[in-house]
Amino acid sequence: MTLIGDLVEILGPDRVLSEPLERYLYGTDGGVARGEVIVVVLPETASEVSDVVIAAKRHGSPIVPRGAGTGLAGGAAPAVPSVVVSLTNMKNIEIDLGNRTAWVGPGVINLDLSKLTRSSGFHFAPDPSSQSACTIGGNVANNSGGPHCLAEGTTTSHVLAVEIVTADGEIVLLGGPAPDPIGLDLRSVVVGSEGLLGIITRTLVKLTPNPLDVRTILAGFATMEDAVATSSGIVARGVVPAALEIMDQKMTRAVENFVGAGFPTDAAAILLAEVAGHPAAVEAEARLVEQVANENHVTSLRVAADGVERAKLWLGRKSAFGAVAQLAPDYYLHDTVVPRTQLVATMQKIYEIAERHDVLMLNVFHAGDGNLHPLVAFDASVEGQLDIVHAAMEEVARVCIEAGGALSGEHGIGLEKRDLMPLLYNEADLDAQARLREAFDPDGLFNPQKVLPAGSRCADLGRPLPTGAWL
Amino acid sequence: MTIAAVFASYVRPAVADSGLPECDLMVAPQTIDELEHILDLASEHQLKAVIWGGGTHQGIGGRIDPDLLIATSQLNRLIDWQPEDFTVTVEAGMRVSDLEEMLADRGQMAVLPELPGAATIGGVMAAGVSGWRRARYGPTRDRVLEVDLVTGDGRRVRAGGRVVKNVTGFDLPRLAVGSYGSLGVIAQACLKLWPEPSTKVTVSVADGDRALATAYRPTAVVESDGVAKVYLGGTEAEVDGQVEALDGTVVPGWSWEPEPTGVVGWSLRVPPASTRSAIERLPSGWRYQAGLGVGEIKAASVDAEGAAELRAWAESQGGALVIVSGPAGLYSDMDPWGTPPPGLDLQRELIRRFDPCRVVNPGRLPGGI
Ligand SMILES: Cc1cc2nc3c(=O)[nH]c(=O)nc-3n(C[C@@H](O)[C@H](O)[C@H](O)COP(=O)(O)OP(=O)(O)OC[C@H]3O[C@@H](n4cnc5c(N)ncnc54)[C@H](O)[C@@H]3O)c2cc1C
Ligand SMILES: Cc1cc2nc3c(=O)[nH]c(=O)nc-3n(C[C@H](O)[C@H](O)[C@H](O)COP(=O)(O)OP(=O)(O)OC[C@H]3O[C@@H](n4cnc5c(N)ncnc54)[C@H](O)[C@@H]3O)c2cc1C
Numbered sequence: 001m002t003l004i005g006d007l008v009e010i011l012g013p014d015r016v017l018s019e020p021l022e023r024y025l026y027g028t029d030g031g032v033a034r035g036e037v038i039v040v041v042l043p044e045t046a047s048e049v050s051d052v053v054i055a056a057k058r059h060g061s062p063i064v065p066r067g068a069g070t071g072l073a074g075g076a077a078p079a080v081p082s083v084v085v086s087l088t089n090m091k092n093i094e095i096d097l098g099n100r101t102a103w104v105g106p107g108v109i110n111l112d113l114s115k116l117t118r119s120s121g122f123h124f125a126p127d128p129s130s131q132s133a134c135t136i137g138g139n140v141a142n143n144s145g146g147p148h149c150l151a152e153g154t155t156t157s158h159v160l161a162v163e164i165v166t167a168d169g170e171i172v173l174l175g176g177p178a179p180d181p182i183g184l185d186l187r188s189v190v191v192g193s194e195g196l197l198g199i200i201t202r203t204l205v206k207l208t209p210n211p212l213d214v215r216t217i218l219a220g221f222a223t224m225e226d227a228v229a230t231s232s233g234i235v236a237r238g239v240v241p242a243a244l245e246i247m248d249q250k251m252t253r254a255v256e257n258f259v260g261a262g263f264p265t266d267a268a269a270i271l272l273a274e275v276a277g278h279p280a281a282v283e284a285e286a287r288l289v290e291q292v293a294n295e296n297h298v299t300s301l302r303v304a305a306d307g308v309e310r311a312k313l314w315l316g317r318k319s320a321f322g323a324v325a326q327l328a329p330d331y332y333l334h335d336t337v338v339p340r341t342q343l344v345a346t347m348q349k350i351y352e353i354a355e356r357h358d359v360l361m362l363n364v365f366h367a368g369d370g371n372l373h374p375l376v377a378f379d380a381s382v383e384g385q386l387d388i389v390h391a392a393m394e395e396v397a398r399v400c401i402e403a404g405g406a407l408s409g410e411h412g413i414g415l416e417k418r419d420l421m422p423l424l425y426n427e428a429d430l431d432a433q434a435r436l437r438e439a440f441d442p443d444g445l446f447n448p449q450k451v452l453p454a455g456s457r458c459a460d461l462g463r464p465l466p467t468g469a470w471l
Numbered sequence: 472m473t474i475a476a477v478f479a480s481y482v483r484p485a486v487a488d489s490g491l492p493e494c495d496l497m498v499a500p501q502t503i504d505e506l507e508h509i510l511d512l513a514s515e516h517q518l519k520a521v522i523w524g525g526g527t528h529q530g531i532g533g534r535i536d537p538d539l540l541i542a543t544s545q546l547n548r549l550i551d552w553q554p555e556d557f558t559v560t561v562e563a564g565m566r567v568s569d570l571e572e573m574l575a576d577r578g579q580m581a582v583l584p585e586l587p588g589a590a591t592i593g594g595v596m597a598a599g600v601s602g603w604r605r606a607r608y609g610p611t612r613d614r615v616l617e618v619d620l621v622t623g624d625g626r627r628v629r630a631g632g633r634v635v636k637n638v639t640g641f642d643l644p645r646l647a648v649g650s651y652g653s654l655g656v657i658a659q660a661c662l663k664l665w666p667e668p669s670t671k672v673t674v675s676v677a678d679g680d681r682a683l684a685t686a687y688r689p690t691a692v693v694e695s696d697g698v699a700k701v702y703l704g705g706t707e708a709e710v711d712g713q714v715e716a717l718d719g720t721v722v723p724g725w726s727w728e729p730e731p732t733g734v735v736g737w738s739l740r741v742p743p744a745s746t747r748s749a750i751e752r753l754p755s756g757w758r759y760q761a762g763l764g765v766g767e768i769k770a771a772s773v774d775a776e777g778a779a780e781l782r783a784w785a786e787s788q789g790g791a792l793v794i795v796s797g798p799a800g801l802y803s804d805m806d807p808w809g810t811p812p813p814g815l816d817l818q819r820e821l822i823r824r825f826d827p828c829r830v831v832n833p834g835r836l837p838g839g840i
């Protein structure tokens with residue numbers, strides 16, 4: 001029987017998509033890479049996923065797991081012709097308020113979980129800007145962040161257990177509802193594994209109590225340096241706000257035009273700071289934010305008067321990438337990290353790089369944790385443009401690593417940054433990563449040729465695996 | 472050449488200090504390069520090595536009759552502290568108490584176990600233990616940004632980075648937490664720090680559960696043998712407001728109770744909402760300290776009477792009852808961990824690739840791996 005025939009037998013014809021258009025649509029994600037899809041399947045249970053994995057393996061077809069396809073690093077774009085397993089039909093949610101947790105299917109949309117738990121006083125803390133579209137499975141696979149991960153931590157801090165289907169088609173539960181599950185903490189390494197270690201079919205996530213009080217402060221500055229100094233100054237004074245986001249003027253203007261959030265378009269940079277928690281803490285922390293902003297020559301300062309105004313400010317922040325569509329048909333969104341103290345110097349170098357390559361760059365970033373998102377708006381149909389953008393962005397990555405930073409803070413490595421990994425890790429480091437991958441998936445069935453550059457697994461390092469039984 | 476002669480240059484007098492077990496070969500590498508060489512040699516000679524941090528919790532897990540003891544006491548340097556970035560990088564043999572003392576000078580904290588005794592950073596990470604403040608700050612695994620491991624066959628491997636947010640590659644730093652050396656020796660780590668709250672108090676309350684429900688995200692609520700204390704931190708106004716609602720006796724600062732001690736030490740882990748039920752199920756005579764809202768209970772008893780039933784119940788809740796310390800005989804009567812977790816094959820495959828000759832702490836993990 002053919003692969004497609006086998007898959008139809010498992011899922012029925014409606015959940016096996018093999019028309020050219022369907023295959024085309026699933027060939028890319030939110031990033032710029034595109035790959036070849038053999039067939040798309042839409043399983044609804046872990047055991048269906050397991051059957052699909054076994055069938056694909058029998059036919060020697062690689063598998064790419066996929067959520068909403070909003071990833072930006074090409075994680076869900078096949079690097080080689082693959083079966084795409086879309087998890088969007090797996091939307092079960094079981095809430096356990098007593099333990100402040102929920103079991104969620106990988107296809108649950110991030111925002112839907114918070115909406116569902118809001119009236120009980122809880123939310124799911126990781127809030128990527130794409131939260132109205134991206135799935136929890138994708139969040140877990142990418143260890144996604146969001147503005148509010150500054151105080152609450154990224155997705156990994158909110159995952160207690162994951163159920164995965166392994167490359168053998170086995171369904172395994174890693175972690176559990178009690179603290180410190182015994183044995184190696186495989187759950188922690190499946191989080192952020194970008195679909196290379198297994199297919200996530202269920203996750204036990206923590207729910208976070210909604211803050212008693214929130215204050216959102218919008219500050220404008222005449223220079224980017226002042227905005228960054230304010231953000232770093234707040235953290236250095238011992239306050240970890242709920243969020244600290246900065247936008248440059250180009251971005252602010254694009255957003256204003258797009259959603260009219262009320263951002264000051266004359267400011268060179270704006271800082272969106274949110275403090276949340278106990279009312280008394282909020283009061284004191286808001287005062288500190290204002291004080292540090294004043295010390296750094298703030299030019300305008302506004303506190304959101306109510307929930308409506310706050311929601312508008314956040315809509316502005318979270319629409320930033322969408323707003324860029326007004327400027328050019330395509331955009332390339334980068335994601336790197338530097339130590340907070342290196343922000344000012346690094347931003348300067350990044351603007352220089354943009355100027356040198358003559359590209360239109362806009363910046364919006366998670367200043368509180370040093371996570372940068374330089375974005376280049378361009379037209380991919382103009383020949384050579386994408387190459388120029390790639391060249392500029394590679395320089396940005398180098399500059400960030402030289403500053404003591406990392407290649408990705410939240411979007412992942414995927415295809416996009418795979419070949420840059422040696423900038424950060426040496427042979428032995430990459431070999432260790434490859435060994436880890438090999439332990440889960442020795443044949444490279446899941447999402448092959450992602451994250452680790454070719455040749456990462458280095459046979460010359462270390463002692464050969466002894467043959468025969470041990471352990 | 473005898474094995475002792477091979478290792479001769481690494482044997483340091485400092486090893487002879489405190490409470491070490493009987494072992495013919497005891498080494499204390501002074502640099503990570505030396506540690507690499509030692510593990511390479513140990514692999515070559517197929518030795519079983521135990522890693523010794525502070526030695527405070529060698530009772531956890533399967534018993535080992537080691538050929539070699541590797542003390543991390545000399546690997547105790549501060550590598551890099553960036554107060555403004557809230558990160559610190561230290562060698563694994565540094566004592567937790569020394570680190571926290573140093574950080575406190577600049578109003579920072581690593582939020583590791585509160586009464587660490589001689590425990591080292593590497594030991595705390597390897598054993599995957601957290602302090603009670605995990606209720607507010609998350610467990611130790613949330614603090615580890617970068618790790619340098621020396622694998623069982625002597626390769627230095629670095630993963631993660633010295634930044635507070637990072638998804639570059641697989642999360643080996645978190646995997647190292649709770650690995651009990653099975654992937655290798657933790658040689659160095661970068662930790663994320665937190666600002667010390669300007670005001671800290673401890674409030675003794677009559678009803679811990681009620682306090683937990685009343686307080687807004689307290690630092691910790693810990694009940695020791697029926698006596699509950701709420702730990703609060705934050706700005707003065709916030710703490711004052713919270714204290715009022717709690718209606719208890721207040722002392723300034725965080726005053727932590729020593730954990731219960733006895734012939735047998737236990738770690739009982741249950742889903743947070745089952746903590747009260749777990750306390751009620753402790754066999755009579757057991758002393759305990761429980762993190763309310765966390766689900767972690769440290770207990771001590773004179774023997775293992777009733778432990779099997781308690782373990783069966785804990786496991787039925789998705790938790791565990793782990794032996795932390797006890798007489799040698801206990802370990803042959805009762806598995807130190809209980810029922811091994813699912814995914815044991817994956818764990819084995821992983822360990823095989825990091826420690827192919829199974830040198831470091833062999834058999835310490837659940838399932839005897
Ligand atoms: C439930 C529970 C509650 C606890 N509560 C507290 C508490 O409140 N306060 C407190 O201070 N402590 C507490 N501990 C103990 C814990 O913090 C230990 O102090 C710490 O884990 C041991 O550190 P150590 O340096 O003494 O290491 P050791 O006891 O020497 O080693 C612990 C384990 O880790 C391995 N190991 C040590 N160093 C390394 C390394 N560098 N690389 C790889 N493996 C290594 C050892 O071989 C051993 O298996 C608790 C432990 C448990 C299980
Ligand atoms: C406008 C916009 C804004 C964004 N803002 C943010 C932001 O603020 N923070 C942030 O972190 N990211 C952001 N992103 C990136 C993206 O939304 C996140 O990475 C998101 O978590 C991806 O989820 P998804 O469901 O779309 O996953 P996909 O893109 O479908 O997949 C992402 C990766 O996860 C794997 N995967 C998906 N599901 C599974 C599964 N069930 N099991 C195993 N592997 C799986 C895929 O193979 C792929 O490698 C943004 C993207 C866009 C387009």
